[in-house]
Amino acid sequence: MNQIAPDTYSRTQKMLHWGVVVLLAIQYLFFDHMGRLFHQTMEGGSPVWTTTSVAHSMIGAAVLALTAWRLILRRSRGTPPPPADEPDLATRAARVTHVALYVLLIGLPVVGLGAWFLGIGFLAEVHEIGSTVLLWVVGLHVGAVLVHQFWWNTAILRRMT
Numbered sequence: 001m002n003q004i005a006p007d008t009y010s011r012t013q014k015m016l017h018w019g020v021v022v023l024l025a026i027q028y029l030f031f032d033h034m035g036r037l038f039h040q041t042m043e044g045g046s047p048v049w050t051t052t053s054v055a056h057s058m059i060g061a062a063v064l065a066l067t068a069w070r071l072i073l074r075r076s077r078g079t080p081p082p083p084a085d086e087p088d089l090a091t092r093a094a095r096v097t098h099v100a101l102y103v104l105l106i107g108l109p110v111v112g113l114g115a116w117f118l119g120i121g122f123l124a125e126v127h128e129i130g131s132t133v134l135l136w137v138v139g140l141h142v143g144a145v146l147v148h149q150f151w152w153n154t155a156i157l158r159r160m161t
Helices: 011-030 034-044 051-077 088-118 121-151 156-160
Strands: none
Touching: 011 051, 011 121, 011 156, 034 051, 034 088, 034 121, 051 088, 088 121, 121 156
């Protein structure tokens, strides 16, 4: 583990963070209708390959890879400490939120790829529910950044930009 916490995230950590944000936005905006293709796959017995299914699967795999890289950097380089004025409850909530984000960013691609390639309906349902949970957790994360930035005036956003 890193003994001294850095003041900001590294350039690579920032690029990985925003890369995952862009990939998730693309997934939700353009490739969110995988459910229909999955049902066709289940009925036909083999994956239905379309631009959507290929792109969705590849982006999911990329999210998995970038998130794994982020976790490796987080472990080796560390992260900036919470702002000094941050309430203890907010610090604990941030930890829980970050754990939830990482679990979802690793789990959703694994479950989604498993559902697609193994044809397991239960995994597809877990993936669909998890995707909704991810949206809520991302919303909570963004909301917390806004509170920090504009209510508590901690300028926390600067650490990731």
